[in-house]
Amino acid sequence: MKIAVIGGGAAGFFAAISAKENYPESEVIILEKSQQLLSKVKISGGGRCNVTNGCATIDQLCTAYPRGGRQLKKLFGVFNNHHTIEWFESRGVPLTIQEDNCVFPASQDSQTIIDCFLGETERLGIKITTGTGIEDIKAASEGINIYYKDIKREPQLFNKVIIATGGSPKREGLFWLERCGHKIVDPLPSLFSFNMPAEPVKNLMGVVVEKAAVTIQGTKIKADGALLITHWGMSGPAILKLSSFGARILKERDYNFKIGINWINEPNFDIVSDEIDSIIAEHSGKMLSSVRPYSIPVRLWIHLLEKCEISADKRWSELGKKGINRIVNTLINDEYSVKGKATFREEFVTCGGVSLDSVNMNTLESKVVPNLYFAGEVLDIDAITGGFNLQAAWTTGFIAGKLG
Numbered sequence: 001m002k003i004a005v006i007g008g009g010a011a012g013f014f015a016a017i018s019a020k021e022n023y024p025e026s027e028v029i030i031l032e033k034s035q036q037l038l039s040k041v042k043i044s045g046g047g048r049c050n051v052t053n054g055c056a057t058i059d060q061l062c063t064a065y066p067r068g069g070r071q072l073k074k075l076f077g078v079f080n081n082h083h084t085i086e087w088f089e090s091r092g093v094p095l096t097i098q099e100d101n102c103v104f105p106a107s108q109d110s111q112t113i114i115d116c117f118l119g120e121t122e123r124l125g126i127k128i129t130t131g132t133g134i135e136d137i138k139a140a141s142e143g144i145n146i147y148y149k150d151i152k153r154e155p156q157l158f159n160k161v162i163i164a165t166g167g168s169p170k171r172e173g174l175f176w177l178e179r180c181g182h183k184i185v186d187p188l189p190s191l192f193s194f195n196m197p198a199e200p201v202k203n204l205m206g207v208v209v210e211k212a213a214v215t216i217q218g219t220k221i222k223a224d225g226a227l228l229i230t231h232w233g234m235s236g237p238a239i240l241k242l243s244s245f246g247a248r249i250l251k252e253r254d255y256n257f258k259i260g261i262n263w264i265n266e267p268n269f270d271i272v273s274d275e276i277d278s279i280i281a282e283h284s285g286k287m288l289s290s291v292r293p294y295s296i297p298v299r300l301w302i303h304l305l306e307k308c309e310i311s312a313d314k315r316w317s318e319l320g321k322k323g324i325n326r327i328v329n330t331l332i333n334d335e336y337s338v339k340g341k342a343t344f345r346e347e348f349v350t351c352g353g354v355s356l357d358s359v360n361m362n363t364l365e366s367k368v369v370p371n372l373y374f375a376g377e378v379l380d381i382d383a384i385t386g387g388f389n390l391q392a393a394w395t396t397g398f399i400a401g402k403l404g
Helices: 010-022 039-047 058-062 069-078 081-089 111-124 171-178 200-204 237-245 247-252 269-283 298-307 320-332 388-400
Strands: 002-006 027-031 095-097 102-105 127-129 134-140 143-148 156-158 160-163 184-189 192-195 208-216 222-229 233-235 256-262 334-339 341-343 350-354 372-374
Touching (some): 010 027, 058 069, 069 388, 134 171, 200 233, 200 298, 222 237, 237 247, 269 320
Parallel strands (some): 002 027
Antiparallel strands (some): 134 143, 192 233, 192 341
16 A cells, blocks of 8 residues: 655654554655755744643643644544653653643753654655655545646555645645645634734833733633733733634734733732732832732833823822722733734644545545545644644644554
């Protein structure tokens, strides 16, 4: 049996290894259009490669996927994050789980993961070609014909083909799959930071709030986590998570919208008000600038007081009921205008791709082209940061390689 895997990235390598292990007598080849293999693995996690996430259950795992989480649940029963950890460690790659549950190679170097894949493909006898662009695929009686962009190359017949070409930033990059009859969901960026050109808050660049809660106003979409103020606006896990879950609605709004921020991730007005009262009782003679509720970063606290039109030199005893209410409202429901996005390059991810309606989600075989399978980000599956996107690549690659 001849098996072609189109795409030499994370999902492609995992699918090729899975196919060869399941069908050791078969001939497996990876066809990569560029000259570089595993390029996204190389830069992921700041060059350390966030291999997966250490969350405890499949239900927790599924919540990290704005698109595809429900359909992935059954696949995670076959191959999940715990299987991933076992897979790498059994092949001589020790991993380490951080406090935030992100899993990295103990070497803290993505090259360790790349070397593992290259070593496995060599050990198994998997062929790899680079600079091999694909023009088209067509079903044949005994499999699938692959047509190359290099017109000097004859079309080649394979019994099975796995598509693992990654996310396409534009729909045109998926036309060749649409021509076969697959439904395509328009690709969009799904992990990006927020531009805030009119907001003075960007003058606080470098400030990090560890536990903020952010909402897209006018929707029920919310996210929490660390928030980073940048020279262009806001970023960090909370913002990236919000952009991921809000990807489609934010596109509809042309990336022009408002966000609400709860700087302390405490939604109850009375609880926060009581906290302010206790500060007043204990530090009545001190200036507002010298005592920060909830240990808010100094520069941010001064900024919030300015928004409340309250002098930082005022004493806590002079605050009054109106002043308390203004501070509490600003702490739990601050508002900022966003105008535009900035791509978070290291973790650039698209939502959209081949619709899961066009795919048998037990086997990842195409419903319209027999013997054709899909793995990775070419599918309409995407996740928040934290190793989840690579986990989807490993899981779908593993299942596709079974050629079930």
